[in-house]
Amino acid sequence: MTQLKTCRRCGIEKPLSEFHKRKPSKDGYAIYCKLCNNTLNRKSYRNHWQTRRNNNDSYHYKRIAVLRASIDRLKLSLGCVFCGYNKHAVVLDFHHLHVDTKVDTIAALINKKAMESRLVAEINKCVVVCSNCHRLIHNNIISAENVSPCLVSSLGLD
Numbered sequence: 001m002t003q004l005k006t007c008r009r010c011g012i013e014k015p016l017s018e019f020h021k022r023k024p025s026k027d028g029y030a031i032y033c034k035l036c037n038n039t040l041n042r043k044s045y046r047n048h049w050q051t052r053r054n055n056n057d058s059y060h061y062k063r064i065a066v067l068r069a070s071i072d073r074l075k076l077s078l079g080c081v082f083c084g085y086n087k088h089a090v091v092l093d094f095h096h097l098h099v100d101t102k103v104d105t106i107a108a109l110i111n112k113k114a115m116e117s118r119l120v121a122e123i124n125k126c127v128v129v130c131s132n133c134h135r136l137i138h139n140n141i142i143s144a145e146n147v148s149p150c151l152v153s154s155l156g157l158d
Contacts (some may be wrong), residue, residue, distance in 0.1 A: 007033040009040075060113060067110045067119070070155040076121070080130040081147050093134045094126040097149055101125050118157050123152050 002015045006029045020037060022127070030037060046085050072089035079086030083113040096102045102125065104112075109119050130139065136142045 001058070005029060006079065007031075007036055009033070009036040063113055064110060067155075071106065071110065071119075074155065075128050078128040078150060080133055081127045081144075082133040082136075082142060083130060085130040091131050092128050093131060094123065094150075095129045095134055095137060095144060096126050097144060097147065098125065109153050119155060123150050126150055 004013045004019075005016055005019055005027070006013045007019075010033065012033070016029055018033045018035070020034060021028060022030045024033065032040065032079050075089045075092040075094075078092075080092065094106045103109075103122055105116075106119065106122060106126070109122060111150050126143060127149055129144075133142065137144050
């Protein structure tokens, strides 16, 4: 025989299969049937979606800002491997030594909110160069073949 339970919202007696399982309750099932529960969830989402969206967006924008600041500190501490420039982070770029091992650009990984370990792995395939030296590398005027890559263990986000 099928056990029945009455939904507290609609007042209809339904089989237990029509209720979500809920360990903390006495009988192990939710007080609202699945249909009423879904209706309440949709109503709550309609009423609060903008607040949830704003909270998520503000968290992600803060995370991106923290990642960028950490990367900028790293670039300034390393400086250009060719000329030594280290006054402004916006002038410093990451140059991948081997294009075939490149997964993505550092900027793209930051915008994708990549994990710190993934960023560190990608940075360790690069060297820091100023914009001028970077242009010279890509125009084969100077060579980055004998340059050692960055060896970073952490971005210091903790």
